[in-house]
Amino acid sequence: MSRLNYRHLYYFWRVATAGNLTRVAQTLHVSQSALSAQIRALEESMGRDLFDRSGRRLQLTEWGQRVLTHAEAIFSRGEELESLIARGENVDEQVIRVGVLSTMSRNFVDAFLAPLLPQPSVRLVVQSRGIAELLDSLANHTLDVVLSSVNVTVNPKRLWQSQLIAQQPVSVIGPAGQRPDRRFPKGYDSHRWVLPSPPSEIRAAFDALCSSAQFEPSIQAEVDDMAMLRLLARDSGALAILPQVVVRDEIEGGQLEEYMALPRVLENFYAITVKRSYLPPALAELLKRQAVL
Numbered sequence: 178m179s180r181l182n183y184r185h186l187y188y189f190w191r192v193a194t195a196g197n198l199t200r201v202a203q204t205l206h207v208s209q210s211a212l213s214a215q216i217r218a219l220e221e222s223m224g225r226d227l228f229d230r231s232g233r234r235l236q237l238t239e240w241g242q243r244v245l246t247h248a249e250a251i252f253s254r255g256e257e258l259e260s261l262i263a264r265g266e267n268v269d270e271q272v273i274r275v276g277v278l279s280t281m282s283r284n285f286v287d288a289f290l291a292p293l294l295p296q297p298s299v300r301l302v303v304q305s306r307g308i309a310e311l312l313d314s315l316a317n318h319t320l321d322v323v324l325s326s327v328n329v330t331v332n333p334k335r336l337w338q339s340q341l342i343a344q345q346p347v348s349v350i351g352p353a354g355q356r357p358d359r360r361f362p363k364g365y366d367s368h369r370w371v372l373p374s375p376p377s378e379i380r381a382a383f384d385a386l387c388s389s390a391q392f393e394p395s396i397q398a399e400v401d402d403m404a405m406l407r408l409l410a411r412d413s414g415a416l417a418i419l420p421q422v423v424v425r426d427e428i429e430g431g432q433l434e435e436y437m438a439l440p441r442v443l444e445n446f447y448a449i450t451v452k453r454s455y456l457p458p459a460l461a462e463l464l465k466r467q468a469v470l
Contacts, residue, residue, distance in 0.1 A: 183251075185219035188212055189227060190248035193237060194316075250452075271457040274302045276311040276323040282403040282423040285446060286324055289342065292463055299459050312337075315451055321460055323449040326403075342467040343446040345420035347379050349436040350410050350428075356436045362392035369397040371409040371417045377401070382442040383418050420444045 191201045192212070202209045220227050227241035237245060273293065277286050286303075293299050304311075304320070308327055314320040315337075329337045349361075357364025372394070373380045380399075387394060397415045400406050403423050410417035411427050416436065427433040448464055450456065456464075 182219065182222065185215050185222070186244075186248055187252060188215045189219050190245065190252050192216065192235065193227075193241065193245045193248070196235060198235060271296075271299045271459050272302060273299060273322075273457050273460045274320045275304070276314060276320040277303060277305045278308055278311065278323070278325040278327060279305045280402045280404075281324065281326050281446075282407070282420065284422050284425050285343065285345070285420075288422070289324065289446075289463075289467065292466075293459055296459055299457075312449070315449065318451075321450070321457060322464070325447050325449055326444060328445065328447050329449055338450045338452060340448045340450075340464060340468055341445060342448045342464070344443040345422050345446070347382070347418060347420050347439045347442040347444055349416055349439070350419060350421070350424055350433050351416040351436050352414055353431050353434045356434060361437055362387070362390045365392070365394075365416070368395070369413075369415040370394045371398040371400065371406060371413060371415045372396060373406065373418060374399045374401040379418060379439075379442065379444060382439055386439060 188201075188205070191205065192198055195201050198209055198212060202212045205212070216227065223240075223244075225240045226238050227244055229236040229238050275290065290301060290303070293301060304314075306314075308323075308325060308329075311320065311323045311325070312329065315323050324342075329339050351368070372383065375381070375384075386392075397413060398409055400409065403419065406417060406419050407423050407427075409415065410419065410424055411432060417424075418439070421428065421435060424433050428435065448467070450464075
């Protein structure tokens with residue numbers, strides 16, 4: 178094999194990662210034909226096909242998958258360096274950029290980040306977005322970690338690392354002093370409910386519990402945002418299904434109380450990173466301490 182042409186490899190990496198030749202050509206300001214020719218040249222130099230072109234979509238061959246793994250390691254580190262240079266950060270200061278799924282509990286995020294706050298060498302940058310945008314930012318090295326209640330699926334084009342950092346019990350939460358004195362579902366049929374929207378795992382577990390108890394809840398609202406669910410639990414007078422941590426302040430303040438825990442139901446929280454050569458030491462230590470075994 179002739180000496181590797183890194184420009185050809187870079188073009189292959191961009192196309193394999195994006196999965197779209199046209200979009201990459203536009204981003205790189207080259208013609209589609211020129212981009213295709215560069216990838217063909219790489220294939221010829223290797224003596225193997227990197228893409229299966231029998232269908233309309235670009236599909237990596239087995240060899241293409243292997244090459245992509247090496248290309249990811251080469252160019253993701255380069256982009257990581259470019260991002261670091263662009264930030265112009267003080268080498269004595271650890272700037273930790275955290276992405277937070279917009280529907281997550283702010284109480285959980287606050288508790289997770291709390292150990293970093295007293296450290297004088299650490300500066301936090303926290304951004305709240307949807308999961309797709311967060312993962313794009315993570316891949317582009319503009320975020321160091323993403324906190325999410327939704328786990329990522331394995332994708333060979335992205336070297337995600339997902340670490341389970343907490344599991345919170347899920348409960349029926351309601352106004353203080355109004356808890357029924359009988360076992361569910363007796364005493365609960367006069368209440369209205371605010372619930373997580375389907376198809377969340379919490380909602381599925383609650384629906385299964387209701388089905389087994391032959392109970393039909395009177396639903397006042399369905400929301401997919403924990404911050405909104407917290408407000409509705411606090412202000413509506415209805416019963417809510419959510420982890421206690423979400424309404425920690427309201428329980429401590431005597432506005433709300435736990436009526437019952439849902440059996441064997443946990444809300445999982447994840448820290449998502451990409452495989453990289455460097456993590457801020459304070460963040461690496463925090464993730465090590467928070468790991469759920």
